[in-house]
Amino acid sequence: MSALEIREMKDGFGAEIRGIDLAHLSDSDFEKVLKTFRQQGVVFFRDQSLSIEDHVEFAKRLGPININRFFQPVDNYPMVAEVRKEPDQKVNVGGAWHTDHSYDEVPALGSVLVARELPASGGDTLFANLSLAYEALSPGFQEMLETLEARHSSRHVFGAQARYSEEVSGRIGNPEKAVQDSLHPVVIRHPDTGRKILYVNPGFTIGIEGWSESESKALLGFLYHHAQQPQFQVRFDWQPGSVALWDNRTTWHNAVNDYPGQRRLMHRVTIEGTPLQ
Numbered sequence: 703m704s705a706l707e708i709r710e711m712k713d714g715f716g717a718e719i720r721g722i723d724l725a726h727l728s729d730s731d732f733e734k735v736l737k738t739f740r741q742q743g744v745v746f747f748r749d750q751s752l753s754i755e756d757h758v759e760f761a762k763r764l765g766p767i768n769i770n771r772f773f774q775p776v777d778n779y780p781m782v783a784e785v786r787k788e789p790d791q792k793v794n795v796g797g798a799w800h801t802d803h804s805y806d807e808v809p810a811l812g813s814v815l816v817a818r819e820l821p822a823s824g825g826d827t828l829f830a831n832l833s834l835a836y837e838a839l840s841p842g843f844q845e846m847l848e849t850l851e852a853r854h855s856s857r858h859v860f861g862a863q864a865r866y867s868e869e870v871s872g873r874i875g876n877p878e879k880a881v882q883d884s885l886h887p888v889v890i891r892h893p894d895t896g897r898k899i900l901y902v903n904p905g906f907t908i909g910i911e912g913w914s915e916s917e918s919k920a921l922l923g924f925l926y927h928h929a930q931q932p933q934f935q936v937r938f939d940w941q942p943g944s945v946a947l948w949d950n951r952t953t954w955h956n957a958v959n960d961y962p963g964q965r966r967l968m969h970r971v972t973i974e975g976t977p978l979q
């Protein structure tokens with residue numbers, strides 16, 4: 703008998719899964735984790751003791767690994783990205799609402815983030831559910847959004863002209879690889895569940911295709927304001943042994959930067975996605 707226990711955090715968004723060891727997960731428990739993950743968009747685990755190898759092995763059960771071209775990897779583990787903030791560093795990685803990899807033609811499915819070193823307090827991560835945000839809009843407005851496409855880019859964040867790498871103390875590299883833009887529908891369907899998702903984000907979306915800059919700004923500004931409402935969010939307080947698995951299509955995330963003078967170190971493994979529809 704499995705002791706797996708699922709505690710939903712908000713109706714339809716976010717769940718803590720207890721009573722399992724991710725390093726020794728049976729196939730039937732893995733299926734339950736996968737099902738919950740697809741329904742909830744983000745799932746959390748407590749009290750794990752994953753080695754770096756265990757972390758990679760768990761992520762591989764979800765799909766092929768995507769090696770992020772901008773993040774510094776952990777020494778000898780190219781598949782594991784370091785999300786590090788040192789005590790003297792002011793800006794953190796991911797400290798504003800965004801969706802990882804939306805600048806790619808085929809954006810990553812999601813990531814498994816493992817806490818390695820935490821500040822005494824603070825350093826939570828916020829997640830927003832973009833299906834809930836979409837579903838709260840009026841039908842006529844939803845219909846209009848479904849006719850649109852948006853352009854996404856990595857240049858303004860990871861490119862040579864961007865100041866982000868400097869701000870995060872050189873923890874981001876390879877600016878010459880920040881040359882891809884991609885075009886995605888403003889409303890996508892989740893590849894596994896078919897549920898509709900509002901797929902624009904403040905980090906990487908640069909405009910609505912065919913619209914002027916001011917028109918784009920007005921619409922995106924409204925959508926961001928709408929999606930950032932607390933009823934679409936959950937907040938995760940990291941403890942030693944905590945692990946998060948999020949879906950990049952359904953969710954945004956935002957790493958709260960409220961622990962000045964302290965170190966925070968996370969390990970991230972990212973999983974390849976499938977083409978968006």
Ligand SMILES: O=C(O)CCC(=O)C(=O)O
Binds near residue numbers: 795802815826
């Ligand atoms: O450090 C975190 O909580 C998340 C940082 C982030 O944006 C990421 O790992 O993609």
Ligand SMILES: [Fe+2]
Binds near residue numbers: 796800
């Ligand atoms: Fe991120």
